[in-house]
Amino acid sequence: MADQAGAETDVWYRWLLHERQAGDAAAGAAVRADALRYADRVLDAADLHAGMTLLDVGTGEGLVALRAIERVGAGLRVVLTDVSAPLLRHAEARAVERGVVGQCRFLHCAATDLSQLPDASVDVVALRSVLAYVAEKSVALAEFRRVLKPGGCLTMAEPVFRDDALYVCALRRYAERQGEDEGRFMRLMHRWKAAQFPDTEALVAQNPLTNYTERDLVNLAQQAGFAGIQLALHIDVLPMQMSSWESFLGSSPHPLAPSLAQVLAEQFNEGERAFFVPALRAVLESPDATMTERIAYLRAHKPAG
Ligand SMILES: C[S@@+](CC[C@H](N)C(=O)[O-])C[C@H]1O[C@@H](n2cnc3c(N)ncnc32)[C@H](O)[C@@H]1O
Secondary structure, three states: OOOOOOOHHHHHHHHHHHHOOOOHHHHHHHHHHHHHHHHHHHHHHOOOOOOOOOEOOOOHHHHHHHHHHHHHHOOOOOEEEOOOOOHHHHHHHHHHHHHHHHHEEEEEEOOOOOOOOOOOOEEEEEEEHHHHHHHHHHHHHHHHHEEEEEEEEEEEEEEOOHHHHHHHHHHHHHHOOOOOOOOOHOOOOOHHHHHHOOOOOOHHHOOOOOOHHHHHHHHHHHOOEEEEEEEEEEEEEEEOOOHHHHOOOOOOOOOOOOOOHHHHHHOHHHHHHHHHHHHHHHHOOHHHHHHEEEEEEEEEEOOHH
């Protein structure tokens, strides 16, 4: 699918379609396979069947909604919303390609303002990796509850980035304690990671991406009036996955973070790059290198009465 007008300046579109996989086909296939597993787990929590309407908030490429149609078939209706107009057009083009666009409605709106949808109009609200980017999470949850029919299901998967940010805070403290020479690698590590995550406790507490834990998600759902709340936190410590060094350089951990290549180009001088890149590469390509993913899966329902 060709890129469309406005898409190249849209941070969400650029990340989902290009930067997430840094133009590497093998990395792209792995990312898409992972995303489908997350979508399936989100959908497993909803007892979806023909005749229902599912709302996919922050749909991106249409991941959850199009997967739901694949699973349920022609009897399912889906509403796809996003703040990114280019992503919505892309999701629509994918629905046309699959011959399912007649089952879909596309709404350009934020998770905190679903006013285009009437009260009690959908059976399931589903989202994957969206609330993390919403500053007013309680407003979004109140909207999810409003549009759900009584007894309707909320199901979501959200990354929990707080520990990533606390690691960057620890890096900062460690680098500050070292002398000029012995701390050089850690100082540059800190510079790289601080471009992607907040690096002081005060900033961690202010940033919508890092200022919540899985327990806060439970509390938010409870305060919004949901019942039957269940949350499972999945922490996977995996061998470092890097299909190539070039793809790693071009990738970033979330849509609002610059890639390592960008940080090296904009925040490192030539001498720092010459020192840091081979040292970092040796660490990341060692057989012991790991990466950690933290994902919270939450399901709940709107009380029936
Ligand atoms: C990490 S992407 C996930 C996309 C999709 N749900 C998926 O799992 O592939 C985050 C998505 O949230 C959307 N988004 C960001 N802020 C939003 C907001 N305030 N309200 C609704 N959607 C938002 C972005 O446009 C993007 O599509």
